[in-house]
Amino acid sequence: MTARQSTRQSLRAGVALGFLLLSRDLLCFAAPDAKPVIAPTTTSSVNQGVKRALLVGINNYKAVPHLFGSLNDVAAMKQILITRWGFAPESIVTLTEDAATRAGILRALRQLVSESGPNDTVVFHYSGHGSQVQDLNGDEEDGLDETLVPYDGRTSGVPDIVDDELDAIFAKLRTNNVLIVLDSCHSGTGTRGVDFRPRGIERDMRLDEYRDPAVRPAETGTRAVIPRMQSRQLVMSAVAADQEALDGPIEGEFHGIFTYALSRSLAVSTPGATPRDVFAQVSQELKRLQANLGHTAMPDPQLEGPPALLDRGLLTSAAGTAPAAGAPRLAWLEVQPGPAGQVTLTQGALLGAVPGSTWSIYPPGETAFAPGRAIAVALVTESVGLDARATLRPSTVTLDPGSRAVVQMPAPGSTRIAVRILQAPDVKRKHVEAILKRTIQNVEIVDAGRPARFLIDAGSDMLRLLTPDGRQVVGTFDGRTDQWGQEIARVISRSVGASELLSLDNPASQIRLQAQVVGTPQGSARDIVVVADTKPAALHIRRPNEPRAAQNSLQISVTVNTDAYITIADVDSEGHANLLFPNTYQRPDFWPEGRVPGNRSLLIPDSLTEGGRAGFFWDYGPPAGIDTVRIFATTDAATARLIRDRIRALQASPTGSRGIGAPEPATVSEGLRGLRDDLAGLATRGIVVTQDSTAATTQGPSDWAAASLTIALTE
Secondary structure, three states, rough: OOHHHHHHHHHHHHHOOOOOOOOOOOOOOOOOOOOOOOOOHHHHOOOOOOOOEEEEEEEEOOOOOOOOOOOHHHHHHHHHHHHOOOOOOEEEEEEHHHOOOOOOOHHHHHHHHOOOOOOOOOEEEOOOEEEEOOOOOOOOOOOOEEEEOOOOOOOOOOEEEHHHHHHHOOOOOOOOOEEEEEOOOOOOOOOOOOOOOOOOOOEOOOHHHHHOOOOOOOOOOOOOOOOOHHHOOOOEEEEOOOOEEEEEEEEOEEEEEEHHHHHHHHOOOOOOHHHHHHHHHHHHHHHHHHHHHHHEEEEEEEEEOOOOHHOOOOOOOOOOOOOOOEEEEEOOOOEEEEOOEEEEOOHHHHHHHOOOOEEEEEEEOOOOOOOOOOEEEEEEEEEEEEEEEEEEEEEOOOOOOOEEEEEOOOOOOOOEEEEEEEEOOOHHHHHHHHHHHHOOOEEEEEEEEEEOOOOOOOOOEEEEEEEEOOOEEEEEEEEOOOOOHHHHHHHHHHHHHHHHHHHHOOOOOOOOOOEEEEEEEEEEEOOEEEEEEOOOOOOOOOOOOOOOOOHHHEEEEEEEEOOOOEEEEEEOOOEEEEEEEEEOOOOOOOOOOHOOOOOOOEEEEOOOOOOOOOOEEEEOOOOOOEEEEEEEEEEHHHHHHHHHHHHHHHHOOOOOOOOOOOOOOOHHHHHHHHHHHHOOHHHHOOOOOOOOOOOOOOOOOEEEEEEEEEEEEOO
């Protein structure tokens, strides 16, 4: 693939990350009305280079449909990149809303390029609408140019910003250290839901606006920004070419879904993290959002580039050195003490400090954020604008102004299940609403204009349960009787349990855990394309006497970067929790207590044929549907026992059989919330009290991490 093709595809897909030799420095932001001024190069910075960025975000367009999350996207990146990577604010220009006109964006881009030296790092971030227009100079294989839509786009005399223009500008950069983020898409198709909308509008048909040579530079051989293999360019795309980048409400605030997941990944990426590491964290965050939002499918981000770069530290310098010592390990929020036991996390919403999330508090100036060494834990109780109010545990701790908070666990799924009934006759609508309230605990029927987790199409004899955007069918049910109520209740309850399980996450962990269902493909094409595994593995229930294989019996590949205790649990398609490993069937010499060595790829179970070391198999059995598997890795046995005991308590059967005598999904949800509280306490004390009340097991600082797998079972 040529650089021209790579740039074109990135625009088409929606987001491109040109990870060339991105240094440790980070983005900062000027005020929304700030003039485009790039920080001057000083004598002391000539050798190491200056870190420069231009960030563009548009919500309220002049002539096209509005978006809601673009400004939050750039603000979140600002917070993360300043606190995590240490960029100087004066090195960043931000253009938002009516400042982000076509002329304003192009002027700022040209100034950014002209001011940048050969050792500089350059970042361009665009969050807004994208589109297409007919290719007029013959350089596009599909006959279409991809475009960015400025604030004044689609008004008289204002063409979109065409990919040719961007290429011509970026070709003049004297540095190869470039990061480009385009959170947009070209698709103009609509969506039925009001909660999520595509970041794309219909193709511009005003061809006369694009005949100016300044808009469509001639093919001079300089169109390619940088030859891809020579520049060692990596590209991360928010969506595949035939998908839409989405904008919608996440945890009370609007964001671009991809930028939200990417920002969370960058916030906790360790020094020396590779593009694969960052991408894997993006995938995990998308899975959590998938469960919380009720989506059966998410856009598929893609990472592509030369193999050597995929495994090289993302933030290493040109000389291959690691980031400087003392750089913060995690993005952090400033803590402002309040009344006894209360604090405010300044601009907490930008990093996901929403009600229900937990945060570890450290002293001012802290950079290591060592697990188990926090001085307090904060539970967010309410949002006040972008700030977050939280209660402290212990409530008696005294905090100094300027203390720092880092994320410990994201917020769990809401206890309320918001359902919207689509257009239906009034009598039928009331009947459907009555059945839902009778069969689903904590259901809330919401009207159009309010976010919903599920939609119900009751317009015919067949009822359909849909995702919030109305584009994916979760299930179809016979509406001629009332039996559909129990069936929908099971589907929704499973979603709640899976959401709770996925909220048991520890992004601040120093443990790096990777897991994959054996037999599922990994993306590869051109050099390498890695596709996020947000789609469930498509497998089937094992039939009687059917030979055991990867398609009908679960086998997981697990790798952890340190010696650890592994625990594997799942929430099945009916919402029941099950402990899969360790179990009562395994042989004594097969990873006793679940303890596995670090930096080794292990199979659990080790074989799908008789006579293996494990002594057990995980055959897929009824019911069909979606299972969520969660793998926990802990540094100490006590924390592992705590997790396992909580999950065992949710099972009536000690063998963990699917669905047999299992408790109601609502009980599963409550039990998982109890486990959440237990894990939150590990941040400050590193002490675990086991079920044996005669003694407490005192450990060193406890650390834990989790990874998830999604499995779609058919008959």
